[in-house]
Amino acid sequence: MGFFRNQFANVVEWEEFRDDMIFWKWNNREIKKGSKLIIRSGQDAIFLNNGKVEGIFQDEGSFDVDSDIIPFLSTLKGFKFGFNSGMRVEVLFVNTKEFTVRWGTQSPVLIPAPQLPGGMPIRANGTFTFKVSDYVALIDKVAGIKQSYVVEDVKIRITAVLDQLLMKWISREGKDMFNLQANASDIANGIREDLDMQMMSIGIGITGFQVMSFNYPQEIQDMITKTASHEMIGNMQKYQQVSMTDGIASGKVQSGGTAADMAGMMMGMNMANEMMKNMNTNNPNANNAGQGANPAAGQQANNGQNGTSAPASGESGITPKFCPNCGTKNEGSKFCPNCGYKLA
Known part of the structure; x- marks a missing residue:
């Protein structure tokens, strides 16, 4: 009798469980009397009848369909297995993991x-x-x-x-x-x-x-990286100056003929002048009042401020043609007609 009672029994389970599968459907088979439902860790089992949810089972383990499952199905609670007939439902196994x-x-x-x-x-x-x-x-x-x-x-x-x-x-x-x-x-x-x-x-x-x-x-990533490496420079103008200098030093900036060479030379001169100007701006002590159009006059002014006087050109016995103090042209006089400086 035991053989006839269980010869049609089957096991309802996710037969080939895969970690990358979100759900798998057990269907197209009748559940016979004596069948078992197996729910593994990380799985839920959903019983469906004609596309409608009959019951959801979330506890893992092995369950007898006749006694443990059918009593909890919404519209199939009173289902009775016949000798040759079973319950035709679909069972959806859902992977519950993240x-x-x-x-x-x-x-x-x-x-x-x-x-x-x-x-x-x-x-x-x-x-x-x-x-x-x-x-x-x-x-x-x-x-x-x-x-x-x-x-x-x-x-x-x-x-x-x-x-x-x-x-x-x-x-x-x-x-x-x-x-x-x-x-x-x-x-x-x-x-x-x-x-x-x-x-x-x-x-x-x-x-x-x-x-x-x-x-x-x-190319944009390279620019971002280089900008970060030159962050200490402080502004884009100086970044461009350093980039041009790097290009010339590495040979990446090549000559393109006479016109290109001239343009490059002028650009280099402009950059050098601009950098010198910025250096002088950052170092005000580099600007002396005596550095004017007449270096000799500036030197005399500095010497005068220090309490000393420049040696008279006349000590050599030669009268200068221009006053070393103010630069006025001299016509052979021993004293400058403009500032009175002794010339001889």
């Missing part, structure tokens, strides 16, 4: 920037986490037409809208377009909220979203 997925932009996202008409091309990457949050919505929108659902299906759905969300939140929170990492947390929180609202319709909850890094085009 899934972690890596994401990355497949192509650069063009972020509007005032200084770049075409936008700033930016790539980004990071991770997001999700889990099943609404069984009814999941069954209604996904499980009703699919036999299984995997993490890759969710990733494809999310990456399809991720570029638009990155553009939205970078434009909103990325005040410094060249230092987006400083606002990565705010950008990520905004994207998570938007994704959660979108995925809610299929019963998926986005529990976390992280931006690990923003990547600029190589």
Whole structure:
């Protein structure tokens, strides 16, 4: 009798459990008298009849369908197994764990920037986490037409809208377009909220979203790196001067003919003059009152301030043609007709 009683019995379980599978459907088979339901750790079992939820079982273990399951089904409580007939239902096994997925932009996202008409091309990457949050919505929108659902299906759905969300939140929170990492947390929180609202319709909850890094085009990244290395210089004008000097010293700045050489030489002279001017501005002690159009007059003025007098040119017996004190032309007189300075 025992053989006949259990010859049609079967085991209802997730036969090939996969970590990347969100749910798997056991169907198209009748549950016979004496059958067992096995629920493993991290799984929930949902009994469906004609697409309607009959019962949700969350405790792990092995259960007798006849005595432990049927009494808790909403419309099948009084079901009685016949000798040759069984209960035809679907059982949906749901993976209850939290899934972690890596994401990355497949192509650069063009972020509007005032200084770049075409936008700033930016790539980004990071991770997001999700889990099943609404069984009814999941069954209604996904499980009703699919036999299984995997993490890759969710990733494809999310990456399809991720570029638009990155553009939205970078434009909103990325005040410094060249230092987006400083606002990565705010950008990520905004994207998570938007994704959660979108995925809610299929019963998926986005529990976390992280931006690990923003990547600029190589030439822009090189500029950011060099700007940081020259931060001590203080302003862009000096940064350009140092960059030009580095280019000349390394040989990266090449001659382009006479016109180009002249232009380069003039640029170098202008840079040198500008740097000298900046040095004099930063060092006011370098400007002496005696450094005027007449160096000799300036020297005499400095000597006069120090209580000494310049030696008279006349001591050599020769009368100078110009006054060493004020520069006035002399016609052979022993004293300057302008300032009275002794010339001989």
